[in-house]
Amino acid sequence: MCKEPxxxxxxxxxxxxxxxxxxxxxxxxxxxLVPIAPSPDLAWPNQELLAVLKKLTLSPDRAVAVISGRKLAELHKLxxxxxxxxxxxxxxxIQEAGGKTYxxxxxxxxxEDILTLERIARECVxxxxxxxxxxxxxxxxxxYRLAEPELARGVLGSFIERAAPIMGKDRLELLPGKKVLEIRPREVNKGKAVQYLCRKHAGALPVYIGDDRTDEDAFMALGEGCGILISSQPRPSAATARLPSPREVYQMLLLLAP
Incomplete structure (x- = not known):
């Protein structure tokens, strides 16, 4: 059972x-890394954050990865x-630090199923x-961050009901997040990405920092490493420690940068 870190x-x-x-x-x-914004297109990093990340990547004893639900091409722009x-x-x-993409x-x-679910979602909203x-x-x-709560409940309920036959029993799963409902393949999660990077950097101390439900898979995949939950309020998690907000993450990165 998860405890409150x-x-x-x-x-x-x-x-x-x-x-x-x-x-x-x-x-x-x-x-x-950045605070939750009213919509994803508003969540841009500031120059100070980019600068400290750049310093960290230049250190030979640091490997830095950003693992997100966003598309790789979108992360590359951000x-x-x-x-x-x-x-x-x-x-x-994944795009490795050297530029190779896999x-x-x-x-x-x-x-194709995601395309069908997108059509259903757009009909529901x-x-x-x-x-x-x-x-x-x-x-x-x-x-649904900007939607009225009662309206959001109705739209989400309709979407979940219509999506169920397409999702199947074992192929796709629903993941509730911070004012977002995600559907993804069961075979895909951040934990597997963490395992891939840990194999690539065997011998390094692995640390994962995240704030949402999808980050729990990453926390559980760390083994001997450390998971850090970003949350203003205590809550059960597989992480081992908690910071209140992205502001403290930035402060920590500053202290780690050479």
Whole structure:
């Protein structure tokens, strides 16, 4: 059973991490590196964050990865830095620090199903304000951050009912997040991306930082590493420590940068 990870400080975490000869630092994007925005297209990193990430990638004893539900191409625009591992679509696609790109998961039939689910989602939100439907190729996100709560409940209920026959029993799963409902293949999760990077950087201390339900798979995949939950309020998690917000994440990164 998951417990509530204790609140800590950027100073304590950085002081512990710098003792590791090699560090593999893996971070979620939305809600971790940058605050949650009213819509995904507004969540851009500032120049200070880009600068500290760049410094970290230049250190020979640091490997830095950003692992997100966003598409890889979108991450590349948001974080135009060399030396970063970028992992998109919940771990389905990865661009290594050297620039090589791999698809860790590919299934044309499921991509067709996502297109069908996108059509259903758009029909469910038609004429309603505050919703955003985002097709990520092998996953789908239905954002409702700007929608009225009662309206959102009705739209989500209708979508879930209509989506169930297409999702099947074992192929696709629903993941509720922060004012977002996501559908993704069961075979795809951030934990598998963490395992891939840990194998690539064997011997490094693995640390994963994230804020949402999809980050729990990553926390559980760490083994001997450390998971850090970003949350203003305590809640059960597979993480081992908690920071209140992306502001503290930035402060920790500053302390780690050479």
């Amino acid at each position: 204790p609140l800590t400080t950027p100073e304590k975490l950085a002081a512990w991490m710098v003792t590791a000869p090699q560090l593999l630092l893996m971070l979620d994007y939305d809600g971790t 974080l135009p830095l060399t030396g970063l591992h970028l992992v998109g679509s919940h771990g389905a696609e 698809r860790l998961f590919e299934n044309r039939k499921l991509e 038609a004429g309603s304000s505050g919703f955003l439907v985002e097709n990520k190729g092998i996953s789908l996100a239905l954002h």
